[in-house]
Amino acid sequence: MRPFSYFIPASLQEALAIFQREGEGGRPIAGGTDLVVQLKEGGHKFPYPRYLVSVRRLPELRRLEWVEGEGLRLGAAVTMAEIEASPIVRERYLALAEGARVVGSRQTANMATVGGNLCNAAPSADTAPPLLVLGAKARILGPRGERLLPLEEFFLGPGRTVLEHGEVLVEVLLPPPLPRSASAYRRHTPRQCMDIAVVGVAAFLALDEAGEKIAEARIALGAVAPTPIRAHRAEALLVGRPASPEVLGEAALMAREEASPISDVRGSAQFRRYLVGVMTEAVLEEALSRARGR
Amino acid sequence: MPKQLIRLVVNGEGHEVAVEPWWSLLHVVREVIGLTGSKEGCGTGDCGACSMIVNGRLVTSCIFLALEADGAQVTTIEGIGGDKGLHPIQQAFVEEGAVQCGYCIPGMIVAAYDLLRQNPRPTLEEIRYALAGNLCRCTGYTKIYQAVLRAAEMMGG
Numbered sequence: 119m120r121p122f123s124y125f126i127p128a129s130l131q132e133a134l135a136i137f138q139r140e141g142e143g144g145r146p147i148a149g150g151t152d153l154v155v156q157l158k159e160g161g162h163k164f165p166y167p168r169y170l171v172s173v174r175r176l177p178e179l180r181r182l183e184w185v186e187g188e189g190l191r192l193g194a195a196v197t198m199a200e201i202e203a204s205p206i207v208r209e210r211y212l213a214l215a216e217g218a219r220v221v222g223s224r225q226t227a228n229m230a231t232v233g234g235n236l237c238n239a240a241p242s243a244d245t246a247p248p249l250l251v252l253g254a255k256a257r258i259l260g261p262r263g264e265r266l267l268p269l270e271e272f273f274l275g276p277g278r279t280v281l282e283h284g285e286v287l288v289e290v291l292l293p294p295p296l297p298r299s300a301s302a303y304r305r306h307t308p309r310q311c312m313d314i315a316v317v318g319v320a321a322f323l324a325l326d327e328a329g330e331k332i333a334e335a336r337i338a339l340g341a342v343a344p345t346p347i348r349a350h351r352a353e354a355l356l357v358g359r360p361a362s363p364e365v366l367g368e369a370a371l372m373a374r375e376e377a378s379p380i381s382d383v384r385g386s387a388q389f390r391r392y393l394v395g396v397m398t399e400a401v402l403e404e405a406l407s408r409a410r411g412r
Numbered sequence: 413m414p415k416q417l418i419r420l421v422v423n424g425e426g427h428e429v430a431v432e433p434w435w436s437l438l439h440v441v442r443e444v445i446g447l448t449g450s451k452e453g454c455g456t457g458d459c460g461a462c463s464m465i466v467n468g469r470l471v472t473s474c475i476f477l478a479l480e481a482d483g484a485q486v487t488t489i490e491g492i493g494g495d496k497g498l499h500p501i502q503q504a505f506v507e508e509g510a511v512q513c514g515y516c517i518p519g520m521i522v523a524a525y526d527l528l529r530q531n532p533r534p535t536l537e538e539i540r541y542a543l544a545g546n547l548c549r550c551t552g553y554t555k556i557y558q559a560v561l562r563a564a565e566m567m568g569g
């Protein structure tokens with residue numbers, strides 16, 4: 119790695135002040151599992167940083183907290199291992215635990231943070247589709263104050279987000295789960311571990327009071343577009359309809375159309391599109407059977 | 413920026429080291445402190461040969477910046493078995509013939525040690541999952557997994 123300066127602030131206030139003082143050319147660093155590798159190998163989509171500001175121990179970014187009536191506050195510097203082990207995440211936001219569980223190895227999961235996963239903005243980021251279907255909002259703090267954005271609006275392209283210089287993703291807010299609802303995430307990889315998603319699919323379903331019709335539906339796709347995306351048209355096909363295999367199948371076909379995959383070493387565009395159909399159907403079925411079990 | 417001073421405890425022994433911000437913990441442990449049991453395979457977090465336990469968490473030290481280890485308790489392979497004798501996990505690796513060239517083995521042992529301290533009686537599946545971040549180019553893994561099962565037995569888990 120080429121030289122850079124490194125700051126370890128004790129508070130979020132201090133971190134923001136460092137960006138102000140030092141000016142352009144700085145970046146936050148959390149677990150470093152993307153950033154350190156990129157600085158060693160290249161492959162980063164930004165100029166080589168002049169300085170890094172460590173955010174991994176900032177108390178404001180380390181919260182993993184259920185707030186009654188508000189939902190879950192998930193600090194950006196919470197690690198994959200901590201998310202996966204959290205009883206509240208497993209109980210109420212299972213898709214997120216499933217996404218966190220597949221990130222790298224045990225070693226990776228102990229370092230990698232959810233904020234880093236989102237800010238690195240890989241189309242294949244494994245916590246992105248789960249957080250999209252769980253209705254996440256991103257809380258950002260920076261020189262111009264605070265911004266609270268739906269996660270859909272956070273990603274701009276591969277490696278690109280709305281974050282500007284000096285802005286820090288503080289936390290992700292998840293609304294409390296609806297009654298009779300559940301979520302699921304799966305990814306396709308040739309290897310079970312230590313691999314990057316060829317396709318990732320997350321789904322969230324909520325049933326009506328009778329448990330027959332779909333009251334709310336969200337589907338999100340990873341690695342099939344320049345950013346993780348929602349499949350809005352597929353979702354629209356589900357809402358208000360009976361929770362039947364036929365209806366889920368229709369939505370899965372629509373999700374295929376909404377994907378715009380590319381061909382690369384991990385799979386051809388055609389294969390990815392095919393996978394979106396198969397996997398969306400399976401993930402919807404999983405979410406449905408979980409929702410029925412509640 | 414001048415080098416920054418960090419203090420860390422490696423295998424129970426305190427060290428004070430002046431580090432550059434871009435140095436990895438692996439670099440400091442091998443090149444400055446002189447403990448060369450931990451290996452660098454890939455340098456990018458993919459192979460696990462550099463595995464260490466930092467403040468109770470298994471990490472790949474090649475992508476763990478040394479500055480972030482300021483104040484940390486670090487366990488390396490030298491802290492698990494050494495001059496005093498082999499650790500039961502190492503003994504099990506020897507008895508099962510789980511070692512060929514040996515390059516991956518320090519990382520394997522550290523990762524297995526981390527697993528067994530949290531889960532003293534792991535299933536084969538749990539071992540495979542726990543060691544998924546440790547690559548071995550020689551053995552084909554079967555004997556490594558057998559060795560970990562045997563170590564669990566030997567350690568009375």
Ligand SMILES: Cc1cc2nc3c(=O)[nH]c(=O)nc-3n(C[C@H](O)[C@H](O)[C@H](O)COP(=O)(O)OP(=O)(O)OC[C@H]3O[C@@H](n4cnc5c(N)ncnc54)[C@H](O)[C@@H]3O)c2cc1C
Pocket residue numbers: 145146147148149150151152153154155173179194195220221222223226229230231232233234235236237238242243244245281285286287288312313314315456457458
């Ligand atoms: C061996 C290995 C396997 C991997 N496997 C997977 C996998 O299966 N699935 C997957 O999705 N990823 C995988 N990754 C990628 C990586 O581990 C994850 O994306 C991880 O979550 C990144 O988090 P981090 O804390 O390490 O981020 P860092 O590397 O610290 O940061 C990543 C980026 O986000 C920015 N950033 C970090 N935190 C903030 C913040 N709070 N506010 C603003 N900007 C911020 C940084 O400036 C940087 O650009 C793997 C990486 C390795 C090394």
Ligand code: FES
Pocket residue numbers: 451452453454455456457458459460461462463472473474475
């Ligand atoms: S050398 Fe660190 S993971 Fe390969």
Ligand code: FES
Pocket residue numbers: 510511512513514515516517547548549550551
């Ligand atoms: S024994 Fe040679 S790499 Fe594992």
